[in-house]
Amino acid sequence: MRIVFMGTPDFAAASLKKILQDGFDVVGVFTQPDKPKGRGMELSFSPVKELALSYGLPVFQPEKMKDGTALAALQELSPDILAVVAYGRILPPELLAVPKYGAVNVHGSLLPKYRGAAPIQWAVLNGDTVTGVTTMYLANEMDTGDIIYTAETEIGEFETSGELYERLQEMGANLLSRTLRDIESGTAPRRAQEHEKASYVKMLDKSLSPLDFSRPARMVVKQIYGLQPWPVATMKLGNDAVRVFAAKYGRDHCEEACGTILSAGNDGIEIVCGDGRSLVVTELQAPGKKRMKAADYLRGHPIREGRVEG
Numbered sequence: 001m002r003i004v005f006m007g008t009p010d011f012a013a014a015s016l017k018k019i020l021q022d023g024f025d026v027v028g029v030f031t032q033p034d035k036p037k038g039r040g041m042e043l044s045f046s047p048v049k050e051l052a053l054s055y056g057l058p059v060f061q062p063e064k065m066k067d068g069t070a071l072a073a074l075q076e077l078s079p080d081i082l083a084v085v086a087y088g089r090i091l092p093p094e095l096l097a098v099p100k101y102g103a104v105n106v107h108g109s110l111l112p113k114y115r116g117a118a119p120i121q122w123a124v125l126n127g128d129t130v131t132g133v134t135t136m137y138l139a140n141e142m143d144t145g146d147i148i149y150t151a152e153t154e155i156g157e158f159e160t161s162g163e164l165y166e167r168l169q170e171m172g173a174n175l176l177s178r179t180l181r182d183i184e185s186g187t188a189p190r191r192a193q194e195h196e197k198a199s200y201v202k203m204l205d206k207s208l209s210p211l212d213f214s215r216p217a218r219m220v221v222k223q224i225y226g227l228q229p230w231p232v233a234t235m236k237l238g239n240d241a242v243r244v245f246a247a248k249y250g251r252d253h254c255e256e257a258c259g260t261i262l263s264a265g266n267d268g269i270e271i272v273c274g275d276g277r278s279l280v281v282t283e284l285q286a287p288g289k290k291r292m293k294a295a296d297y298l299r300g301h302p303i304r305e306g307r308v309e310g
Contacts, residue, residue: 001184004079004099005048006030011169012085013047015106018173019083020055024180028077030070032088033061066092074098081183083176084138093140103138104179106172108165110134110150112198115143120168121161122201125208125226127219130154131164133172135179137190144198146190148179158221158248160228209234210310211244213259217277221247235281236309237269237301243285250278257307264303268294271308 003026005016012031020026029052037044045053052059058077062070071094082103084091096103109119111134123131132152139145151171155164182188209231211220224233224247233244247268254272256262262270268282285291286301 001025001080001101001180002027002078003081003083003180004028004030004074004077005052005083005085006087006089006091007048007085008032008046008088009086010047011108011165011172012087013051014169015083015085015173015176016048016051018177019180022177022181024177026055026057027079028058028060028073030060030062030073030087033063065089065095071095071098081180082138083180085172085176090142091138096138096140101183104148104176104183105136105138105143105145106176107134107136107143108168108172110152111136111143111147112193112195114201115198116200117203118201120165121204121226124155124159124161124164125222127222128155131168133168133175135172135175136193144193144195146192148183148188148190149175151175158225158246160225162229204231206231211235211308212310213271213308214274216275217249217273217279220273221249221279234310237303238306240286240301242287242297243291244281244283245285245291246283247279247281250280252277254278259307259309261303261306261308264294264298266295269298269303269308 003024005026008031031046031048034043034045049059060073074095075098079099081099081101084103085106110132114122130152132150134150135148137145179188211223211233213220224244227233234241235244250270254276256272258272258274260272262272262278268280270278270280272278281294283291284294284297286297
């Protein structure tokens, strides 16, 4: 079975590596155009391109998907199926019609929940305890295609989005390999999504960073861990806008108003949240400084009382 792989970031590279190691016939790779990166703004390859080149695979980087260039390249490759993982481009119907088995996709959620961008981060931000990956057939509308397989995993209470991302990319790679094998053998299942249960999520941006201590303590903790590695949660301590990397739960019942600093010492900075519980910030980063224990920050910035803002 001739496979054309389409993907761009690390999440996709893990899937490409897996199917190559499992012996699938990948005849070409599509990835996004090279982009400037770093202080020198030099053009850098995507993780998928770097991997594809290391295997000697032909790489295609069309600027547009509807000008005929991508279609001509795909027709020349004559694939039996497209394997699409975090490509970052919407495939027009004429591309989906080229391979006889259509196109399959790996999505970082249990569809139909969390269609759209950043599903992994939003699962953490929303306080979910379980998430997973889905393989599905691509359809004309985003993330609406028939489901092939799903795989579930629990989310750790203090697991960052970055840590969950790394676990799910390996799960997704394994699920894609299983999916392709079963499509080739004719044993892959197929079921329509329950569209009435669908939910949609958006890309992350820095507007999500300021911590809101009027929310329940658990949701503030989830905001801290869900926004890592980017854009990272923030709060104001005096004149410092600090980035917050770690926290734990504090007291179960507090009389003080949300945002009140209850204590600041070797254990960290304890702050009241909107449900009357507190959390303790244990790691942060001050402007121009490295990430550090909150206790180390307090040695140079003593706090006796007050309130914090996001």
